[in-house]
Amino acid sequence: MTISIPTAVLIIVLGLVGIGIYALLTTRHLIKVIVALQLLVKGAMLALVLAGHLTGQDDLGQSLAITVIIADTIVAVIGMALAVQVRRVVGTLDLRSLTSLRR
Amino acid sequence: MAELLILLTIGLPWLGALFCWAAGDRHPRLQHGLAVAFSLAAGIAALLLIPFGKDQVLITLSVGGAFGNFTFSPDGLGVFLAAVATVIGSLAVIFSVDYMRSEDQLGRYYAFVLFFIGAMVGLVLTTNLLLMFAFWEITALTSYALISFHNDDLKAVAGGIKALIITQFGGLGLLIGALVLFANTGSYDILTIIANPGILPAGALAWMAFGCLAAGAAKSAQFPFQTWLPDAMEAPTPVSALIHAATMVNAGVYLLARFFPAFEGVPGWREAVMAVGMLSALLAAVMAIFATDLKRVLAYSTVSQLGYMVYAVGAGGIFAAQFHLLSHSVFKALLFLGAGAVIHSVGTRDMRQMGGLGKNMPFVRLVFVIGALALAGLPVLNGFWSKELILEAGLAHGNPLWMLFVMLVVSGLTAFYSFRMVWLVFYGQPRAELHAHDAGPAMKVALAPLAIGTLTTWLLAGSFSRLLSESLPAHQIAAHSTGEILLEVLTAPITLIALLVIALGLVCWWQRDRLAGVKRALTGLQITATNSFGFEAVNRAVVLGAQNSAEKLRSTQTGVLGWNVAYLVIALIGVLAILLLGVGLP
Numbered sequence: 051m052t053i054s055i056p057t058a059v060l061i062i063v064l065g066l067v068g069i070g071i072y073a074l075l076t077t078r079h080l081i082k083v084i085v086a087l088q089l090l091v092k093g094a095m096l097a098l099v100l101a102g103h104l105t106g107q108d109d110l111g112q113s114l115a116i117t118v119i120i121a122d123t124i125v126a127v128i129g130m131a132l133a134v135q136v137r138r139v140v141g142t143l144d145l146r147s148l149t150s151l152r153r
Numbered sequence: 154m155a156e157l158l159i160l161l162t163i164g165l166p167w168l169g170a171l172f173c174w175a176a177g178d179r180h181p182r183l184q185h186g187l188a189v190a191f192s193l194a195a196g197i198a199a200l201l202l203i204p205f206g207k208d209q210v211l212i213t214l215s216v217g218g219a220f221g222n223f224t225f226s227p228d229g230l231g232v233f234l235a236a237v238a239t240v241i242g243s244l245a246v247i248f249s250v251d252y253m254r255s256e257d258q259l260g261r262y263y264a265f266v267l268f269f270i271g272a273m274v275g276l277v278l279t280t281n282l283l284l285m286f287a288f289w290e291i292t293a294l295t296s297y298a299l300i301s302f303h304n305d306d307l308k309a310v311a312g313g314i315k316a317l318i319i320t321q322f323g324g325l326g327l328l329i330g331a332l333v334l335f336a337n338t339g340s341y342d343i344l345t346i347i348a349n350p351g352i353l354p355a356g357a358l359a360w361m362a363f364g365c366l367a368a369g370a371a372k373s374a375q376f377p378f379q380t381w382l383p384d385a386m387e388a389p390t391p392v393s394a395l396i397h398a399a400t401m402v403n404a405g406v407y408l409l410a411r412f413f414p415a416f417e418g419v420p421g422w423r424e425a426v427m428a429v430g431m432l433s434a435l436l437a438a439v440m441a442i443f444a445t446d447l448k449r450v451l452a453y454s455t456v457s458q459l460g461y462m463v464y465a466v467g468a469g470g471i472f473a474a475q476f477h478l479l480s481h482s483v484f485k486a487l488l489f490l491g492a493g494a495v496i497h498s499v500g501t502r503d504m505r506q507m508g509g510l511g512k513n514m515p516f517v518r519l520v521f522v523i524g525a526l527a528l529a530g531l532p533v534l535n536g537f538w539s540k541e542l543i544l545e546a547g548l549a550h551g552n553p554l555w556m557l558f559v560m561l562v563v564s565g566l567t568a569f570y571s572f573r574m575v576w577l578v579f580y581g582q583p584r585a586e587l588h589a590h591d592a593g594p595a596m597k598v599a600l601a602p603l604a605i606g607t608l609t610t611w612l613l614a615g616s617f618s619r620l621l622s623e624s625l626p627a628h629q630i631a632a633h634s635t636g637e638i639l640l641e642v643l644t645a646p647i648t649l650i651a652l653l654v655i656a657l658g659l660v661c662w663w664q665r666d667r668l669a670g671v672k673r674a675l676t677g678l679q680i681t682a683t684n685s686f687g688f689e690a691v692n693r694a695v696v697l698g699a700q701n702s703a704e705k706l707r708s709t710q711t712g713v714l715g716w717n718v719a720y721l722v723i724a725l726i727g728v729l730a731i732l733l734l735g736v737g738l739p
Contacts, residue, residue: 075719145714148712149712
């Protein structure tokens with residue numbers, strides 16, 4: 051049984067997105083949330099490149115991926131900065147302690 | 154040339170809005186001047202645009218595949234309503250110079266008024282349904298902001314939010330119509346669907362037709378959405394005259410008239426439109442008879458007259474509907490601005506405290522009486538001709554006669570409440586110590602053209618019908634000269650009947666003391682009418698239900714990240730499932 055390259059990439063995409071969502075659903079640690087978000091977005095990025103390749107628009111998919119990389123870096127940086135502040139103000143990185151909506 | 158004029162008519166008010174806002178509230182004189190200058194310039198541009206009226210797309214803004222091209226076309230309906238919006242808009246702005254003299258935050262006021270005028274022009278000139286929806290919502294937003302202009306007054310804020318919610322509900326209908334059109338044809342072009350409604354499957358066309366009916370009814374304050382307009386009367390009176398009498402509420406009638414050739418074949422649509430118009434006209438006229446707040450009487454009469462127009466569209470009388478729209482815009486703006494002059498002078502809106510004001514404000518009484526006579530539909534004034542044309546349209550095309558009978562009764566009620574209003578405000582003995590003074594100079598400048606318009610716009614019937622018939626081929630409007638139209642009205646038997654009914658309404662008001670027994674018998678009706686026939690109770694129940702269910706759903710808002718992600722994933726799976734199953738849109 052041979053697996054074509056697009057199929058392999060698709061499997062990797064699904065793996066990354068699946069791990070990301072699973073981690074987001076289960077983790078309560080803010081740093082881990084940011085890591086999970088990174089994994090998720092990397093999967094989405096790979097999916098963009100793959101979609102560009104499959105529709106014959108390699109350049110479009112890749113330039114979109116680069117755009118996502120830039121946006122995603124900013125997300126990571128700001129997330130980390132927020133984590134530092136949360137640690138300083140709240141004293142813990144546990145997400146449950148950040149919940150203020152519940153009555 | 155025409156392209157430039159279209160851009161100017163939309164762009165000038167918007168530029169003016171920016172300038173008025175940027176001028177800063179410390180320079181009220183500059184703000185007044187800028188607003189008057191820009192609105193007048195827009196009015197002139199719109200009037201110059203009228204001779205260019207034809208059904209041809211002149212401006213095309215390409216914005217990519219998802220939205221289709223943003224197109225503008227100066228056809229008869231569009232240029233006519235653009236002229237009404239900008240000319241009455243500029244008169245309302247001139248009136249505001251006196252009316253809003255001592256108010257703070259003029260920048261916010263004028264910016265929203267001018268923003269509204271530009272959006273209204275865009276709404277009627279565009280031929281892209283999605284762009285029309287965008288303009289539609291901008292007018293709703295500015296209407297909300299201006300109703301709640303006195304944002305320290307709870308009633309004003311509540312009225313604004315009510316108007317926003319109810320018109321949004323109708324706006325959804327328009328959005329559904331636009332999306333159905335796009336899903337089936339891949340474009341938002343209005344002209345295509347009007348010229349050839351067959352490109353949509355019958356089911357989809359029905360969705361679109363009734364979506365647009367809901368949108369039009371909500372915007373024009375028609376049954377069952379009529380409750381927002383009376384509460385919108387908390388707005389400054391020039392705003393009521395411009396937005397809630399002369400322009401924005403006409404957008405619903407415009408929408409129905411615009412799409413009439415596409416929707417008239419939809420089973421039940423025309424009957425539904427006529428029924429909506431008839432019920433609105435009847436219920437609102439009864440409520441106007443019992444109302445005691447001057448502006449609310451005018452608001453109810455607006456709903457009632459808009460009901461006439463909607464009825465006429467359903468009856469197939471597009472020309473009659475649009476002609477009455479023109480007449481109504483002029484005389485109702487006159488009535489509202491006249492009422493504004495009275496309220497500004499005496500400081501109350503309660504007609505029970507007024508009375509005998511005519512002696513101190515003869516000019517306002519003169520123009521107000523002209524407006525009221527037109528509203529009652531008495532001969533020679535513009536309201537007479539257009540209302541008779543509507544009744545004639547109700548007689549044609551095999552429309553149900555009992556609906557026409559109801560409309561005739563309503564015209565009698567209209568005469569009755571018009572005279573009651575005039576009498577309570579300007580004649581009789583003063584009922585309270587009110588210090589009335591006549592209108593200021595800017596108010597007179599705004600009132601005089603409207604009074605002259607009320608006396609003369611019926612002379613435009615011929616050129617108006619020619620404009621519509623030449624530029625709206627799909628609507629099949631026959632062009633007649635003014636003389637032909639007037640002769641047709643005068644010789645129609647329905648005119649005589651209507652005049653008799655109107656006279657009966659007048660006699661009822663004249664002999665009101667002898668009819669005291671009848672009045673007592675109608676006490677039950679009075680109580681029901683002042684309670685808006687139970688519609689307010691429905692509104693309250695809806696609001697309460699929404700609040701209660703929100704309180705119950707509150708437990709789902711945990712604020713825990715894991716749950717939020719879970720909801721996202723579940724929604725995503727739902728969307729994917731719908732796509733995989735290929736559930737078709739209507």
